[in-house]
Amino acid sequence: MKIQSLIGKFKRSNTRKSQLTIVVQPSALFFSSIPGLSLPQQIAYEGASWQDALYKVLKGAGASDLSVDVVLHSNLYQSYQIEKPSIPDEELTSALPFLLKDLITEKVTDIVADYRPLPMGNKLQVYVIPRSLVVSLSGQLSQLNIALERVLIEDDVWAYSAGELSQFLLLQRSKKGQFRVSAFSEGQCAFQRTIRGVASPLTGVASSALQLDGLALELQRSIDYLSSQLRGTPLHQMKVCCDEEEQQEVAQALSERLSVGVTVLSERGDESGVLLVESAALLSEGAINLFPSLLKPKKDYFTLTNIAIGWGVTTIALLVFYALLSYQQLALQEDLRLVRSQEAEFRQQVDTLSQRLAKHKPSPAKVAAVSRLELEIESKRQSLDAVSEYDTAQQVGYSGVMRSLAKLGRDDISLSSITIDTHTLDLKGLAREPQVIPNWISQFKSELDLVGRTFDKLKIGRNDQDIITFELKTKEGTK
Template identity: 55%
Template sequence: MNIKSLIGKFGSGARSTNCLRVVVQPYALYFSPLEGVELPKRVSIESGDWQKILVETLTKANVNDLTIDVVLNSNLYQTYQIDKPNVPDEELGQTLPFLLKDLISEKITDIIADATALPNSNKLQVYVVPKALVFGLVQRLEKAKLSLGHVLVEDDVWGLAATDAERFVLLQRSKNSQYKVSAFIDNRCVFQRTIRGVTAPLVGVASSSLQLDGIALELQRSVDYLSSQLRGATLHHMKVCCDEENNDDLARELDERLSVKVSRLTDLPLESGELLTQYVADICDSGINLYPDHLRPKVERFTLNTVAAVCALIAVTLLGSYGYFTWQQVGLNAELSSQRSQEEQLKQQVQQLNQKLAKHKPSAQKVAAVERLKEEIRAKQDSLLAVSRFDDEQNVGYSGVMKGLAKLGRNDISLNYIKMSSDVLDLKGLAREPQSIPNWVNQFKNELNLVGRSFEKLKIGRNEQDVLTFELHTKEDKK
């Protein structure tokens, strides 16, 4: 599926929610269901003026402010096939009437044409409708406060009705109309022919056998013609949808007489108009539309009165804006003057305070004297701290050691020399026996002030009286 088709499907879905679809058949009008609108599904048009009956039906149902899409039956438009011109697509709709001037009897200014490209071909399938038909419908709908949306053709709808095939031949007949043969490729109508001189029904009566053989011959000719003309698109299936016929019997009879398979178009027991109503919502915006945009009345948005009103509104807005900003500027200027006055006062205060500060600023001599005094104070504080620390060491260390030695007094140990400092304890004395010395030293661990004291040197000897002497040194003397 290409992008254009995808966008078209979304567009169709959007229109189907706010558009009323009307299918025009030779014998009746069929209305698609629409929420909030109560209309009959079918209205007969025995008088033939379907436009008048359409407007009367809508008016009677109090339908207004709504867009109407109309699906025309094949009796209301003509089809032609022409070579595709070298014209941009957006200009094709306005060019088509000039391309058809040799094929139609009407004036090119009196017709509306639209076309679709034929698959596997460089030709266009052109649909033509009288301009008076479309414009007459537009005027009648406008009087009823309605607007015409799209003017569609039933050939586009029939192409979607065969849900099981995209390429097929269709034998179709609406009530009060002629038998019609159409060919569809990729759901697009590429061929259409009316079979005249045949009356319904074709099956179910004694005289129908001859008619059935005749129409079968015409159908076979059409199939053979299509097979020779449509290259690469062979058609092997024919569908049947005829009003006032038993489509099952008709399909069976034709299947026996034709070289292609024949079956009914749908299993739904519906008339052609009802069936078209079922599928009309699936038509996308890429289909035929015989009321193109270039024919719609243009809304003059920039009239003289509109431009004058807009200019007046802009002038009033500008004057109001100018007055507002002028008033705002006056207020801001007053506030600016007040701020500048305060600024001048603050500058004067700063100058006065700087002058006072200069008077209170100390001289360099005084600052130097203060620094010298601070240094002197810090030196004295350090001295006091050292003395205090020394006193603490003396009180804690020396007296404690002496008390501890006194507590450990023994009969076999006598001290006659003690040397102490913060990290030195040297002892000299007399001992009765050599083993008394280590026994005495081992008792240091029981005294708080002596615990942890260790000696690096022990010297034992005897004096002149032959008494045992010892010396304990915490640090070995340096030689």
């Protein structure tokens, strides 16, 4: 067995893992359900980093041999709009950190970036995250035998949260987060803005009508801006998903103040983290991924254990192969022995038959006598064939030919000589004009005894009395 096939089996075994989605919010972690693993729907991480809280809860639940997608809150990544450079698309991802060097404070080697073309203008929306964040997260998960597959952004996930509605505005606030307004078109985030100066709560006892008025004013400014920038994208519907708020009340108040329709995103009033977990399953493969393959840990398949296993399997395979060849060799040797025994027996039979054949060879005198008899038989057979042919000719006779010639008699044709036998019919005679001869011959085909007889030669002349003479040489055709 080749070592490459062993490595392929190890790789396939590592890829067969259950998929877990984790959503990171400003105050809590949300988990998707997975068979065979008991994880809470959400867990708060106040007073600790979300990475440590994630590691603790996964370790406590005994999670292992999983594949994980992590959806980050907008506070954990930055977004920039840049002009699209004139470089090939396959080189653009690796060039992004250098294109952002004037916009960021980190070194270009300390960030991870991914991009998406914007529908308005020749621009790119670029998302950036510290390299140390994804590297440390991947390292912590690998300690639990959990593979980090993708690091996603919530802007991509919110685009699929409105069901069949593909073009809409979203007012969203997570618990302990800020109000944000976003615009989505065909599964992409085309616009995102954080609304400052508006604090929660908007509803309830501690609310103020001025808060809603200020929020509505900021939202209307964003709507007017999008109307001028995204002319081909109709954005007439706004969804509301604000944690710690009476969402129906917020939607009703904004609907009275804005130029677009406003409804709640979830009729059940689910929190943002729950909706993100549900919508993450709809995310396409082309979504923003801030954990590229070059950062994924490379599995070292050439460990001492794997090499020992490989050599062990190879040794066993060679031993089995050697035993099989030895068994086949013994079987072939036995077959060879039987064949040689049969060969000796056949040679003895050949010698015996050769001796018997020598005793049964005829003498030269008998051979000569047989030859003479064969010649005599052949001569008699030829005689019989000639007699048979003569008898057939006699049976046919010539009376039919004569009757047919008499039947075809004409005033302008006169026969003076008829020569007939089995194979030939020769005619001589006189004719009034030359052209009557072909006309008369053409009538032969209407007579059974004359049909099929062909003329080999036609001779026309004149005698001493200046009368036209003709001579026909015919043979009987094959019937």
